[in-house]
Amino acid sequence: ADTTLRVSHQFPGGKGDVRDEMVQLMAREVKAADVGLELQIYPGQSLFKAKEQWGALVRGRLDMTSLPLDYASGRHPEFSATLMPGLVRSHERAQRLNDSKFMDMIKTVINDAGVRVLADAWLAGGFASNAQCVTSPDTVQGQTMRAAGPAFDEMLAVAGASIASMPSSEIYTAMQTGVLDGANTSSGSFVSYRIYEQVTCLTAPGENALWFMYEPILISEQSWSKLNEVQQSALMAAAEKAETYFAKEAAGLDQKMADVFAENGVEVVSMSPEDYQAWLDIAKKSSYKTFAENVPNGQALIDAALAVE
Amino acid sequence: MSQPMTHSIASRNSVIAGYIRVMDTLAIVTAVIAAILLALGVLAVVQMVFTRYVLGESTIWQTEFTTYAITAAMLLATPYVLKTGGHVAVTVLPDALHGLPKRIMRLTASLVGLSFCLALAYGSWYYVYEAYTMAWTTGTVWNPPLWPAVLPMAVGASLLSLQYVAEILRGEA
Amino acid sequence: MDPVTSGILVVIALLVLMAIGTPIAFALGAVALGALMLDRGVGELIYFGETFFGNMASFGFVAIPMFILMGAAVASSPTGRDLYRSLDLWMGKLPGGLAISNIAACSIFAALSGSSPATSAAIGKLGIPEMRKRGYPDGVAAGCIAAGGTLGILIPPSVTMIVYGISTETSIGRLFIAGAIPGLMLAGLFMVWTLIACKLHGGYSSANPVAQAAAQMKENVEGNVKALIRVLPFMVVVSGILFALYGGVATPSEAAGVGAFLCLALAIIVYRMWQAKPIVTIMRDALRESVMIMLIIACAEIFAFALSSLFITQTVAGAIADLEVNRWVLMGIINLFLLVSGFFLPPVAVIVMAAPILLPIILAANFDPYWFAVILTINLEIGLITPPVGLNLFIIKGIAPDIALRDILLGSLPYALCMVLGILLLCFFPDIVTWLPDLIMES
Ligand code: NA
Numbered sequence: 072a073d074t075t076l077r078v079s080h081q082f083p084g085g086k087g088d089v090r091d092e093m094v095q096l097m098a099r100e101v102k103a104a105d106v107g108l109e110l111q112i113y114p115g116q117s118l119f120k121a122k123e124q125w126g127a128l129v130r131g132r133l134d135m136t137s138l139p140l141d142y143a144s145g146r147h148p149e150f151s152a153t154l155m156p157g158l159v160r161s162h163e164r165a166q167r168l169n170d171s172k173f174m175d176m177i178k179t180v181i182n183d184a185g186v187r188v189l190a191d192a193w194l195a196g197g198f199a200s201n202a203q204c205v206t207s208p209d210t211v212q213g214q215t216m217r218a219a220g221p222a223f224d225e226m227l228a229v230a231g232a233s234i235a236s237m238p239s240s241e242i243y244t245a246m247q248t249g250v251l252d253g254a255n256t257s258s259g260s261f262v263s264y265r266i267y268e269q270v271t272c273l274t275a276p277g278e279n280a281l282w283f284m285y286e287p288i289l290i291s292e293q294s295w296s297k298l299n300e301v302q303q304s305a306l307m308a309a310a311e312k313a314e315t316y317f318a319k320e321a322a323g324l325d326q327k328m329a330d331v332f333a334e335n336g337v338e339v340v341s342m343s344p345e346d347y348q349a350w351l352d353i354a355k356k357s358s359y360k361t362f363a364e365n366v367p368n369g370q371a372l373i374d375a376a377l378a379v380e
Numbered sequence: 381m382s383q384p385m386t387h388s389i390a391s392r393n394s395v396i397a398g399y400i401r402v403m404d405t406l407a408i409v410t411a412v413i414a415a416i417l418l419a420l421g422v423l424a425v426v427q428m429v430f431t432r433y434v435l436g437e438s439t440i441w442q443t444e445f446t447t448y449a450i451t452a453a454m455l456l457a458t459p460y461v462l463k464t465g466g467h468v469a470v471t472v473l474p475d476a477l478h479g480l481p482k483r484i485m486r487l488t489a490s491l492v493g494l495s496f497c498l499a500l501a502y503g504s505w506y507y508v509y510e511a512y513t514m515a516w517t518t519g520t521v522w523n524p525p526l527w528p529a530v531l532p533m534a535v536g537a538s539l540l541s542l543q544y545v546a547e548i549l550r551g552e553a
Numbered sequence: 554m555d556p557v558t559s560g561i562l563v564v565i566a567l568l569v570l571m572a573i574g575t576p577i578a579f580a581l582g583a584v585a586l587g588a589l590m591l592d593r594g595v596g597e598l599i600y601f602g603e604t605f606f607g608n609m610a611s612f613g614f615v616a617i618p619m620f621i622l623m624g625a626a627v628a629s630s631p632t633g634r635d636l637y638r639s640l641d642l643w644m645g646k647l648p649g650g651l652a653i654s655n656i657a658a659c660s661i662f663a664a665l666s667g668s669s670p671a672t673s674a675a676i677g678k679l680g681i682p683e684m685r686k687r688g689y690p691d692g693v694a695a696g697c698i699a700a701g702g703t704l705g706i707l708i709p710p711s712v713t714m715i716v717y718g719i720s721t722e723t724s725i726g727r728l729f730i731a732g733a734i735p736g737l738m739l740a741g742l743f744m745v746w747t748l749i750a751c752k753l754h755g756g757y758s759s760a761n762p763v764a765q766a767a768a769q770m771k772e773n774v775e776g777n778v779k780a781l782i783r784v785l786p787f788m789v790v791v792s793g794i795l796f797a798l799y800g801g802v803a804t805p806s807e808a809a810g811v812g813a814f815l816c817l818a819l820a821i822i823v824y825r826m827w828q829a830k831p832i833v834t835i836m837r838d839a840l841r842e843s844v845m846i847m848l849i850i851a852c853a854e855i856f857a858f859a860l861s862s863l864f865i866t867q868t869v870a871g872a873i874a875d876l877e878v879n880r881w882v883l884m885g886i887i888n889l890f891l892l893v894s895g896f897f898l899p900p901v902a903v904i905v906m907a908a909p910i911l912l913p914i915i916l917a918a919n920f921d922p923y924w925f926a927v928i929l930t931i932n933l934e935i936g937l938i939t940p941p942v943g944l945n946l947f948i949i950k951g952i953a954p955d956i957a958l959r960d961i962l963l964g965s966l967p968y969a970l971c972m973v974l975g976i977l978l979l980c981f982f983p984d985i986v987t988w989l990p991d992l993i994m995e996s
Pocket residue numbers: 662663664665666667668704705706707708709710711
């Protein structure tokens with residue numbers, strides 16, 4: 072009989088979201104390989120809630136997921152480094168980061184938890200606001216912002232913003248009801264969740280992208296070891312194609328976001344090198360510092376990431 | 381011959397009555413704690429609204445605290461709600477029956493409810509154990525340890541199971 | 554096992570457990586857990602705590618206990634009595650006036666409370682004995698309170714709209730506004746039927762002789778004004794927090810928390826309820842209702858997870874989506890499904906399980922999600938006054954245990970038909986729902 076793997080993610084299904092496209096592509100590839108393997112995709116939190124996916128994966132309740140890794144930082148504080156302000160800066164550097172000591176350290180934590188990375192993906196993102204364009208740190212003063220993880224939360228709070236925590240799927244409603252003045256999330260999510268209908272200004276990643284998040288495709292080690300070798304290599308081949316597809320799309324996503332927002336009458340700006348540096352200075356005094364103090368090998372992780380050219 | 385037996389039945393009955401009394405008291409105690417937690421959750425929201433909209437300062441811990449306090453309140457008060465018959469059930473069919481069939485039906489329903497509560501208690505304690513031993517936190521900027529948030533669920537579900545036993549004994553008496 | 558067979562078995566197991574008297578929350582949870590363990594192994598038990606906790610602990614859902622606490626603070630104060638007195642004085646002379654003022658009192662109380670059983674309880678405690686004393690038939694007395702109470706979840710604030718908003722990722726503020734005019738429309742339909750029912754029974758203008766009525770009126774005018782003044786602060790607080798919600802200043806949870814706090818404070822200040830006893834009553838009522846509802850929500854979420862895990866949800870949704878029928882036929886089928894579900898399950902359980910499945914289908918058929926929320930709510934309101942599971946019926950039974958269930962049911966039935974008429978009206982004139990939210994929120 073065929074083996075069916077259950078794949079879960081939080082993004083809209085069949086609407087062109089790049090992370091959904093990645094797993095759809097893998098499902099098609101695996102099916103075409105005809106190795107008795109099928110991927111059953113549950114999009115839009117229709118099986119597990121966004122933040123429950125990691126726990127389910129670790130225990131083999133869920134086979135595969137496309138997951139913003141920082142969502143599991145409550146269990147592995149190291150993962151906060153994968154959504155740390157200014158640690159990545161550009162897509163080219165994200166590619167180099169994938170093969171660095173930094174990612175080796177992160178992947179060791181992932182593997183030790185009983186999970187295996189199938190495909191890497193670093194999504195750039197930005198800020199959007201209906202109060203004031205977010206450029207220099209003083210522009211967030213008094214805004215209620217949604218941040219995706221603790222590192223950004225802390226930096227924004229220090230800069231004077233109020234923080235409201237929620238998954239990206241709730242940003243639209245929160246902006247509509249005025250719970251949020253501004254939000255930061257990935258380019259993919261900004262477009263998928265149609266945030267352009269709710270904001271007046273977008274800070275696109277541009278040359279100085281403060282916001283990058285690691286959202287890999289993961290498989291539970293338990294599920295992986297149940298596959299035979301032919302199935303494993305078919306899955307790896309599919310994952311490689313998905314990763315290549317993503318790398319090709321990644322930069323385009325940012326342009327697409329800027330275009331869609333501009334078409335909808337949203338002002339599109341980006342950060343100057345000075346803005347970027349000012350944020351980084353705040354981050355080093357807040358989120359970097361907290362991270363280094365609270366995570367056992369925190370300083371080593373930051374150093375390893377910064378060491379990448 | 382008969383005297384020791386009567387005696388043992390009487391003492392068994394008094395043990396059962398004592399157990400029911402203890403559980404009823406515990407249900408009220410946890411309900412009071414739940415009421416306090418609910419009130420604290422409300423106060424945290426008021427404090428948050430004041431800080432954010434009046435003082436214009438940033439708020440960090442309030443949403444999370446309110447969420448965990450009120451969730452804890454809901455779970456800690458379940459034994460009390462069971463004791464006072466507050467969990468909605470359809471009793472048209474059992475009410476229409478008499479004698480043994482009625483007793484069997486009621487007992488079966490209670491045992492189903494009890495098994496669910498035991499399963500919840502087991503799962504909850506396991507979750508507390510994991511969260512505690514692995515030092516899980518909530519993964520937010522406040523980032524408190526997770527286990528104190530989950531502990532009330534484990535306590536609530538355990539007392540709920542014990543309360544269920546008390547309700548079954550009460551019904552049989 | 555294929556999804557259709559397992560789906561049928563799951564539903565049968567649920568119905569059997571409910572029929573033998575298992576509390577609904579536990580029946581939902583037990584069936585779901587059983588199905589998961591059969592499908593995925595006993596290991597599911599280990600994760601049960603985490604899943605259950607994850608279902609409950611959300612800042613969105615905690616708005617529900619706080620809104621219920623707000624309603625309990627209003628209900629435990631003599632607000633209901635004051636409201637009731639004022640309305641009776643104005644409408645007592647109409648044929649069926651007392652019954653009509655009961656419906657009006659339910660509508661106003663619905664605007665202060667987010668829950669239907671609470672609305673029925675608050676007005677019914679006074680209304681049912683009073684109507685019976687003045688010779689109204691038991692059926693009319695019970696029916697108009699049972700039905701009037703259902704407005705609690707349609708007229709904002711509404712506990713079930715919060716659950717719908719969270720389940721479907723729609724704006725809770727907008728959902729609240731969407732319910733306002735349909736709520737008033739239903740109240741109007743209820744009143745029209747009450748008039749007709751009273752005429753059919755020979756008219757219940759007032760059992761009191763005219764002179765007595767006049768004397769009573771004179772004596773009441775003074776008390777009446779005072780009563781109104783006492784009700785007013787609650788109205789101001791609740792409208793204030795609702796406007797903060799619509800205006801986008803506050804989240805539902807913030808609005809609920811501040812509302813609960815202010816209404817508690819008002820109950821203490823205006824009605825001098827600072828002694829321990831009334832406070833204990835408020836907290837006890839709030840805990841009892843919110844625990845019941847939150848436990849059903851959490852268990853319904855587990856049930857929904859099990860359905861999704863067994864691929865039942867996706868199969869059913871696919872089958873409905875593949876139906877090649879006219880969109881109004883589709884709407885008819887969905888209504889029938891909701892109506893039947895409402896017979897057996899409380900509103901929150903139906904919403905948690907069905908709304909996420911139905912919403913994509915509704916959107917694909919080009920219906921407005923807020924309009925659909927109102928249609929769904931009215932369907933579930935019917936469920937509140939139909940056996941075997943009708944939360945409002947339980948409340949009436951609690952207030953007046955001596956009224957035969959048959960009388961309650963027969964008295965409520967015409968009101969259920971009023972709601973069906975209401976659904977039809979909304980289908981023909983969807984603007985009744987969408988006009989106000991468009992006006993307020995599209996500025
Ligand atoms: Na209401």
